[in-house]
Amino acid sequence: MNTERNEKNGRNNGSLKAIPSEIVRITRVIDETPSVKTFEFDKDFEFKAGQFCMVWVPGVDEIPMGLSAANAITVQKVGEATEALFKLNAGDKIGIKAPLGNGFSIGNGGRVLAIAGGVGAAPLRPLVRSGRCTTFLLGSRTASEILYGDELAQGTDLRIATDDGTKGHHGFVTDLMKEVDLLSYNSICVCGPEIMMRGVLRLLKEKSEDTNTDLVSRGQFSLVRYMKCGVGICGSCCLDPEGLRVCRDGPVFAGDIVEKSREFGTYSRDASGSRTMPGGH
């Protein structure tokens, strides 16, 4: 992936185009699991699976969130802004800047494997909805936290793993990778806690070496980093060692790029720019 080329939109003519925050009204709040809600709003955004939006929660903050549908975000309560979002109801207004960043690139055909952990299923759901996803490996802490279970089962070959064994395989989602023929997939799209994605990357590497096939670059990983601007100007979400911006050059990166990142699964930076441990979000 040549991110410098991806960014090039045309000849520099001195223009600078607005990236507006569209004010939308929440039309429906869906309780997906005890800790996850989906917020649907009254506007559809044209987007590609894996692209994200900046969600303006008035009076609180603006935070990045993957689009789980053209008119929806699926949110887990993790901090001040998501907590405030959880208190909103149908009829309330929020601001949405979308679509931002680069989504999953799956070409025109071929088999697609999705691997998700927890709320990481959110940005992968549009792949299923558009009928592009062949197999979906979904990991969850426990049965009640399984996100979009029924919906995913309808469109794909869905396999589930839970940490506590309350549903599906008792163990990690990475264990499920051994059940499928990884070589048969053209794209392997991954989103979840970084520690899990690191496990996926390690298995892809091992399989690549065993089979003399480059599976690592078939992998595409959706990353999360603390973001201030979301549009590629502030630099708060840059990855070591290449300085790529998660918001603009990502958030989806090819496996060979992620493999080079020494911070992947190890550390990230906080709102001040100081390094924090661990990197798992």
Place this chain on the structure above:
Amino acid sequence: MVRIEKTDKVTAGGVELRNHMILAAGILGTTGASLNRILNLGAGGVITKSIGPEPKTGHHGPTVCVLDGAVMNAMGLPNPSSNFVSELDAIEDIGSKPVIASIFGGNPEDFSKVASWFAGRVRGFELNVSCPHAEGYGAQIGCNPDLVYDCTKAAVKAAGGLPVWVKLTPNVTDITASAKSAERAGASAVVAINTVKAMRISTELRRPMLGNGTGGLSGPAVFPIAVRCVWDLYEAVKIPIIGCGGVMTADNVVEMMMAGASAVEIGSGVLGLSGVNIFKDIAAELYADAGEGKDTVKAEDIIGCAHEY
């Protein structure tokens, strides 16, 4: 258009640069790796995120609003303070790279302390006495010529011989007053301008678009303001002027130089059509070999040339 004769090196304000286009402070400068990337993408020099005496998380979002032809922000000077020093390790062969540390503080002691962390690691300093939306810092110093003098003096002393640039706020009646103070205190250059005080309101939400309420404007909309400030400074001080504010194209660089700038800084320009390639795209258009076209001139021949109109 007017093009500039290619030379091996460009010197501005005592800093040896690779070309006339420098990455402005606060843009893609939070990590060493990002600064390294922008150098590799053709910037003539890079300026770090402004670093202060204590870590700061900055204002709540929205922190940046991208408008047609302008960017409005209120970041609130987020920075990791002394933790930033180790970020510089990510810049390959930093000893040979034009890296400038942007620093801020609330008093001369702060400037002295923060400058001492970077002396010997960077090629120069830029004092941020001009951020329009940080309580007790930035423009609260830059609006007071006496404080500018004291802070510059302290930084020059702590800089161990490295050049000190002072970045000025346009949000004053007379920008030359602070510039003269900086010059008297030993600054090697003044930089003009930081952002222009600004605000937008979401009519649908009946509240300001920025989390902080008010903020600062940059991008093409402020270019005429920046040109005017550089013009006024050129007539008021003898030290070099670095032009900053809305530079998007090679012709904008030439115009800033004709107003009196020795080099320019580029910030919001990274959101234009070239993206982070703006430095090399401008360079490709701006520079020509000597004698290539009748409009090819030496840089020193056009700096401030419009003042003879």
